[in-house]
Structures are given as structure tokens and as C-alpha cells.
Amino acid sequence: MSNMAGVRFLLAVLAIALLFAVYKQGFSGALYYDDYGNLEGLSKIVDLHSAKQFVFGGFAGPLGRPIALASFALQASGWPENSASLLFVNALIHLANATLLGLLGYMCVRLSLSLPRGKAFWVAFGAALLWAGLPLLASTSLIAIQRMTGLAALFSILGLVGFTWSYRLYASSPVRGLFCQFSLLGLGTLLAMFSKESGALTPLFALAIETLVRRDVLRSPGHWVHKLRFVVLLLALAVFLIYLSPLMRDYFSVSDVRGYSAWERLQIEQVVLWDYLRALFVPMPSLFGPFHDDYPRTVDSLSSAVAAFAWLLALVLGVWLHLSGRSRWLLFAVLWFMFGHLLESTTIQLELYFEHRNYLPMYGVCLALTVAVVSVPMVYRRVAVFSFALFVLLQWAVLLSVTSMWGQPIKAANVWAAEKPASSRAVTHAVFLELSGADENVADLNYQYIRRQRYEYTLSLLDRTIEHCPGCVSVRLQAIGYACKLNRFDEAKARLRGTVSFAAGAEKPRSVVDGLFGLRELIQEGRCGDLSGNDLLALIEALSDSQLFKINHISTRIYFLAAAVAEDLGRASERDAYLLKAEASSPVALPVLQYQLKVAMATNQLEQALKAIDRRYPFVADSKGAMTKAVLDEIKAGVLEEIAQGSTGGTQERDE
Template identity: 30%
Template sequence: MQRFLPAGFWLLALAAFWLLYRPGLPGGFIFDDYPNLQRLATITTGRWQELLSYAVQGIAGPSGRPLSLLTFALQHDSWPADPGAFKRINLLIHAINASLLWWCFARLAQLMNLHQGRWIAPIAAALWLLWPIQVSSVLYVVQRMTLLAATCMFLGLALYVESRSVQPRAAGTTTNKAHALFLLALFVGIGLGMLCKENAIVFPLLVLAVEATLLSRVRRPPRLWLAGLWLPLAAFTIYLLVFLQPWQHYGNRAFDMTERVLTEGRVLWMYVQQIVLPSAGSLRFLYDNYPVSTGLFAPSTTALAWTAWLAVIIAAWQSRRRWPVAAFAVLFFLGSHVLESTIVPLELVFEHRNYLGSPAIALFLVAGLTGITQVRPSVRLALGALYFVMLAVVTFNITSLWGNPLLQKKVWYMQNPDSARVHTTFAAAVLVEGYPEESARLLDIAIERFPTNSALAIARAEIGCYVPELRPASLDQAIAAAAKGDGEILTAVQFLDRIVNAFSENHCSAYSAAEIVDLLRAAQDNPAFQPRLCDLVLLEGIVYSAIGETDRARERLQRALELDRRPRTLIQAASWELSNGNTIEARKHLDALHKLRESKPIQYFAVLDDVKLLELRYRALTSDSGSPE
């Protein structure tokens, strides 16, 4: 009976997990779901060629994340009508990940001879499973990439622990089985993990954190293993610093690299609070208004945060043999953030960045409570039960919001009124529900509150495309925002793209071509928009093409190619030339695209479907029969 009690507890935890997350299944797709999954509509037959073609055309990261995309491709029948089908698979993956953690923690507890290890492992895994901070990772469909990368790393970590458990105690001997498990761990943790999401490159760092703490009293691994862990880290560091040079890619951000690094010290402490002491109000999902640290003492909490982290790191390293679980929590958590919370020019805050590192904190809390021998077991049990009840209440509140998109955006709006992105999101949700007047009113309020935000006034102008009677008296306000605004540049360009495409498809009669061109020219003259200048020039060319001004359209197209000969620009150029019957110029652009297969294969395969369609159009135009369409 004693042997099967932990398994019974685990089944109870899985049942609670399902009941708590079930209210979130009806919610829809949001944000990055659309650009990453919209190509699912191109899968018609479901044949493996189509599935693989979709899988290798990812845009979310340098690797393309083909394994993650393949799982989405297998669900193409559910796009876009049934987001719940995608979320159910996410729930399954999250449950599998928690089970892998139980396995890993249990094996580690055996190697460490940890007191009450039989119970610590399932309780820690259940704690991680139910933590409210995981909700956005699980119910935000496209974050399956995060879940699957964690699956590979957790499985890789479990395999590594198994390799250490079968390693003979005698020095200088290691069995073939141990070597095989180690190699398999690297293949799964790094190889497969990076095909799901690039942050899997930190897997060796996480293994080293385990070695330095939880396995510090066990016989050291072979030197060859340590070399196998350090070499990928060294290679990636060289690639990052020599080739990628992330400090050169901050053009789309309102902060530079130094400011980002300074700010992350405060962000990491906020993450710890959100993990350990969560509340529905503290987990607000959108953090675009998080205050940037412009200096070590601006704000003063920046210096305090980094001083505290430095002290914690030193203490963890010095006490890694005496208090290995505490040291493990610090080193594993920070190791999981070393890519996403340092110099890479990502946004400042996202809750899903804690999915990988938070298990170490769960193990620390459970082992710490179990180790307080001065407190009676009944009291410890009561405290643990109360904590789980508190987590269940918070998690249920958040998942219920994810199941009601309009209410979710309204709550975000009420909780975080200082976020311009929250205002835009709420207005968009109201528009989708069929209330354009209310959406326009909300945007008018937001424009007054955030006068320098470029996206809001352009979003307000977009409503006029669909509901002409709600168009502003003129585009002067949007033009002024495009000319001088400095906030949400990427979002502003997306709104401009939608206005232009609506105009080119005759769905935006409220504005003249001259007005839209003035809007685009204003953005082109704004230094804040310079990283997206090529996109803006292309959009201007589309406007001219829509009204039949071929010469101006071609001039804008050539200007875009001078700015950036990336695949999307070449595709646009080839498509435009084919539409105008210029097969010679189209052939030049198609040849340039095919040359990318050797020089930039990832970019080439990301647009392969578009290239194939262009080739079909080209052959139709150059043959004696067939239609260009």
C-alpha cells in the first residue's frame, strides 16, 4: 500500500489538472498563433509531403522549429475552427512533462539518498503541474513550441540521470550502457529540443547545474562527458558573439542591450514572486509597459536586484555540497534564463520563459518543507494542502478567463490600464465581437492616453476601412502618429499592412490612395520605423499597383529590393512582375530565390511553397496554353 500511494496521489493531481484547465479550452487563437499557424490552411490532402513542407517553413526562430510545426500540421483539420483541439494536445504535453519530472526527481532522490524522496518527487512535479504561471504556456496555442522543447530537455535530463545511476561506482570504469544513455540524452535534449525551440541549447548548462549540486556527492562523470556538455555551449557562444551579434538587432526595441540586461535583474525577481506566491492580478500576460532600467540606479531597485542575485549566486555555489537542493534551485532557474533573459533582443517579460526553470523551485519548496523536522508532520501536511488549494483557486480563475476571450481582454484592460498593448487588444476583441463603435471609442481614449504610440492612431484608422461611417474626419492624426510616434512599431506596421491590403482588395473605400500613401510616407520618414523601411516601401508599391500606376509601383519595388533582398521582398517582386506579364524580370527574381537554397537554406525552405506557386505561374505565362492565374 505504501508503494502505491505516491502513484495514487499522482493520478489525483492529473485529475485536478484536467478539471482546472478544462474551462480554458473554449478560448480562441491570439497574437502569434496567426502568423505561425495560418499556413495550415494550405494543407488540403494531409499527405506526408504536405505535412513536411509545412513543417520546414517555420518563421518563429532560426531553426524553423520543424518538430513543433509538424505536430500542428497533424491537426490541420482543426484550423481555424477548433482552437480547443490544439489546446487539448497542449494539456497532454504538459501532463507528460510533469510525469517526466516525477521520473527525473525520483531517480535524483535515489542517487542522493534524499529523505522522503519517494514523496518529494510526485509532490514537486504536481506543484509544477498546477502552478498558475504555467497557464499561458499551456493555453496559448503556439507556445506548444515551449512545451515540446521542455519535453525534449526533461526527457534528456531523465536519460542523463539514468546514465549516472548505471555508472559503476569504481573509478575509471563506465559501461557501454551508461555511454549510450549519455549520448541519447544529448541527442534528445539538444538535437530534438532545438528542432522544437532554440532555447534547448541551454540543456548542457542545466545538466551541469545538476552535476554541480544534486550529484556533487556522487562519483564524477567521465571527462569525455563533461567535454560533450561544454562543447555545444562554447560553439553556441561563439556563434552568438561572432556571427549573430545580437547587440546589432535592437532597432525594433525601445531599449538597448545594456538597458535590457539591467532590467532583467528586476524581472527575474518578479518571476520568482509570480511562481511562488501567485495571484490572478500579478499574472497579467502583457508586460509592454514594464519600466525599463536606464541605469544601475534608475530605478534604484535595479542595483538592489542585481546585488541580491549576485549574493544568491555566490551563496548557492559555496553551499552547493551542503545544501544541494537550494543551490540547484538557483543555478537551474538562472541557467534556464541565460538565453531568453540576457543579451538577445527579445521583449522584456514573458511568463512562458519560466516553464523550463520553475521545476527546480518546486523541488526546493517541497524538499525544504519536508526537511523542517522541527514542525510536526500534520502541520506540514496542512500547510502543503492549503498551498495547493490556493494554487487551484488562482489557476482556475486564470484558465476561466482564457476560455472567455472578450472577458479576458476586459480584465487585462482593468488590471493594467497603463499598457498601450492592452488597450489595442481589448479594442480588437470588441471589434471582433461586432461592436465597431465601442472599439473606436476605446481607441480614441487610448490615443489621448498614449499620444506617442504610433500603433493606436493607425488602428483607429483601420476601423474606417471596414466601417466607413466611423472613419476619422481625416488621416491627419494617424499621419502625425506615423511621423513622430515611437511606440509599438511592429504592431503599427501590421496595421498599415492590413489597411493597404484592404485597399488593394477594394475593401477600404473610405480612404483615397493619396491619403494612404501620405500615411506610409510619414512612417518612412520616421527614424523609429527605419528597421521596417523595406516593408513600408513595398506597401506603397502595392497601393500604386492597385490604382494602376505601374511605373511608380515598379520604382517602389526596386527601392525595396535595394533596401533588403530578403526572400519575402523577392517573392513580392516576382509576383508583381508576373501579374504584369513581365516574365523576364520575374525570372531574375525567381533565380535569385533559388540561389538562396545554397547560401541561406533555412530562409529558402521557409518560402518554398510560395516559390513553387510562382514557378507554376511563370510556366503558365511562358507556355502556349494555360492561364497565369
């Protein structure tokens, strides 16, 4: 190894070590909303069978993401207290991705520019250094569940490295080169997809790389093999464009889940993408955090039109520069960024804004920016390099600020709640951390005084969010609960009745239902004064008319809760009617069947129990949940045994 090669290797190692040290500041951070929802099954892993159930029972995406879940299953011990070790592995994946992108960037630069190896290294190193230190990407490593994003990127990059390396094979055998390129790219794509579905975009990144290839790199550039490679990659793009087009989805129907149409989302996302770039070039710490559910759901026509025109202009300019032979890099950056956002930032009805969506898409911008620095005329080169170095230092300094903040969970939660008063997730997270560990049963007077102060502070946080987000029903329900805990019973009743008027526009139905269950417990315990199940049922009825609460798994839970409240009130017929509604929403929901069986057994209506079981059999064939044919058979056998024992008991009584 030459002296310069040794220096370059040492610099790379030092950069990786420094990156790890910066991210280490965030390892003591908290778990977040999707972490609990997707990883709660870790606590149930006790053997190989339960591990397989966790790995192949994922619901975060249509493919289940088993590879990512398998990586979590290896760390099941200690959940949920082992969050630091989860984030440690996330950071290692980020380090690996930064290293691989450095290699990929080096090969891309060699394909596009006639640079010596040393200079190509510095370009690739600079791009990887910039990308790895972007605070915009911090949430990918510091939110445990976003390992799915990092792991998918790892396999995508490996596939792209293999694809790019295989260009060298064309000189000796174009067919062998083509076979190796698509074999390695296909393998990387498949592994990425089963980590997270956005991994399917890997061939489109390969198409962006294809724009960089110099004709002199390939032997016989007009050979049919080269044309076939380009056509296949274009076909992959065509598949995605058709999948996202009005041919495959209704652009103008409003989503029951999100409350906006695909066309409206597309208009909003055109602006969102520029917001992402603004966060890259003007990295203010306040821009970065885990909560963006307060992002505006509407955008004015002028802003959308300007954003769309700006993207079109960037694309046309990139094509012109490429075709005129001036530079391929603007087109590469635009294509790489757009391709990377094609699934999550267009017409698929996901939430509007998440930082982690930029994890791979932002690399093309970083690499093109680094190439632009070395392409500056020699007279200005030093100024350009110095400015770029300052820009990288700024990114890393902000990243350190961000990771340090994330590593202080309570402080971070309060800052995020203050900076985003309209975010129900931010305030819910702050409340959860503020009260975690509090024991409500402690009778010490000093402790009760401190606890009351904490409740007062919590209620003030919730009210601040309600002021900025009147329709945040889940936050309103939390506020009702704390009003009860503070013995403000009249206030709690007024709050609950006032919440009914916002039921039609309620969002985040899962959080709302969780809040309803918690409020029912308080009412059952007599901690809400004369607030009764009747008040709760009035809100439930209002919510059940809302479109968002007609989603099967949500309506099942809300009707299940309504049945329990009706039973609390002693209304058996009303309870049974709600249970039938819950069954109709989701026939394979095991808790609903168990509730019906409990009622039937308690009232000695065993025939009704059998009918409830038999109604489920037609639905269990396609069920992936807890209710299976074997489970139904076992339950039915138990009911039949009860019936038999009852008959035997009756015969014995007659004999006596």
C-alpha cells in the same frame, strides 16, 4: 504492490486528473497573435506534400521547429475552429511533463539525500504538484503555439531522466554509465531543440543535477570518467557563455528591431527574473495573461544594480552552502533557474517578458523549496508541511481562476485590455473578439444601431490605449478606421495626419503594415470621406524612414502597399518606382513580381516583364519561399508564349 505504494499511485493519478480538470476550463479560450502567424499554414494542408511544406517551412526560430509543427500538422483538420483540440493536446503534454518531473525529482532527491523511498516520493510528489499548478505556467498550455515550449520541455525532461537514471550504471561500469548518460541526454537535447531552440539548454540542467550527486553514490568518484563527465558539461556551459558574450555580439548597438541594445536588455532582464519569482511567491491573478508588450523598456541603474547584486549574493551563498557541506539545494535552484533563462532572458534580442520562459526553469525552485520543507527541524516540521500545503492550494486556486478566465475569451480580453491599457496587443485582441462575427452588410436598422454602439465602444478602448501609449501607431490606425466607420471623416483625417508625427518611433511594424492595408481598403471603398491616398502616402513615407521599417520583409510590404496606393491615384511612374524599391528589399517576394508582371502585361511591355523575371534568377538558389527556379521558369514560359502569340497575330494581320 504494497498498500502504501498503492496509496501513492492513487494520489498521483488523482492529482493528474484534478490538473486536467483545472486546465479543461481554459479549452474554450481564444487563439492569439502568434497562433495565427505560425499556424495559418494548417489551412493549406491537403496531402502529404503540403504537410511536409508546413512542417519544414517553419520560421518561428532558426531551426524551424519541425517536430512541434509536425504535432500541429496532425491536427490540421478544422483549423482555426479546432482550438479546443489544440489546447487539449497541450494540456496532455503538461500532464506528461508533470509526471516525468515527479520521476526526475525522485531520482534527484535519492542522489542528494539519504531518504527512504517513501519520503523521497513525497518530496518529489510535492515538487511536481507545486510546479504543475503554477499559474505562471498556464500560458504555456493555453496559448496554442506554446506547445513548442511544452514539447521541448518533454524531450528535455526525458533526456534528463535518462541522464539521471544512468548514474546507477557507474557502480558496475563507469564507461558504460558515461556512454548511456550522454547518449540519452544528447538524444533528448536534439529532439528538444527541433521543437524549440531553448531545448539546447538541456545539458546545462544536467550540470545542475551534477551538483546534487553524493560522492558515495559513485564508485571511485575520482575516476577519469567522472571528471570527463563534469568537464563536458562545463564545456557546454562555456559554449553558451561565449555565444552570449561580447565576443560574439555587439553589446552596445541598438537593435533596429527592438529599440534597445544587448547591454540594456541584460540590465532589464536582471529585474525581470525577480519579477518572475515574485509572480511565483505572490501569485496574484492580475499578473498572468498572454500580453506583456507593455513591460517597461528601460530600468533605472539602481534597480538593475540591486537585482544583479541579489543574484550574485544568491549564487555565492549557494556555492558556500554547497562547499561547506550544509546543503546543495540552494545552488541547485539558482543554477537551474539561471541556466533555464540563459537564452531567452539575457542578450538575445527577443521581447522582454513572457511567462512561458519559466516553464522548465521554475522547477528547480519548486524542488528545492520542497526539500527545504522536509529539512526543517522536527519540532517545526508540521507547521512547515502545513504552510507548504496552503501554498500549493493557493497556487492551484489561482490557476483555476486563471484557466476559467482564459476559457471566457471576450470577458478575458476586456479584462486584459483594462488591466494593461498600454498594451497594443491586448486592445487589438479585445477589438478582434468584440467585432468577430459582425456582418457590416446587414441593413436592419436595429442591427445598425447595435453595430454603431459596438464601434463606439471599440473606439473608446483604442483611445484608452493611445492615451497610455501615444507611439502605438498600429492602434492609432485602427482608431482611424473606426472613425471612418462612424462617419467621422474630419476626425479620421485629423487622426491620420497626427499619426505622421509618431511614425519615427513606431513599433510592431507588422501590425502597422496590416493596419495600413486595412485603411487603404476603407479609402478605396469611399468609406473615409475625402481622406485620400495622398494622406496615406504621407504616413507611408514617414514610416519608411524609421529603422524598424527598414527590415527587408517589412519594407517590401510597405513599398508594395505604396505602389498600390500610387496606382489608386493614377500615378504610374510613382507606382513603378515603389515596386522597384519593394524588389530591392526582397527580390524573392513573389507578390512583387506578380504585380510587376500584371502592370507589364496591361501596358503590353512584355520585354519589361522578361527583364523583371530574369533579375530574380540570381536570388532563387537560396530561397526557401514560394519563388523558386521552377516557378520562375514556368512564369517566363507563359510570358514567352504571350510574346509568341503576339508575333503570330501580327504576322497574320499583315498577310490579310
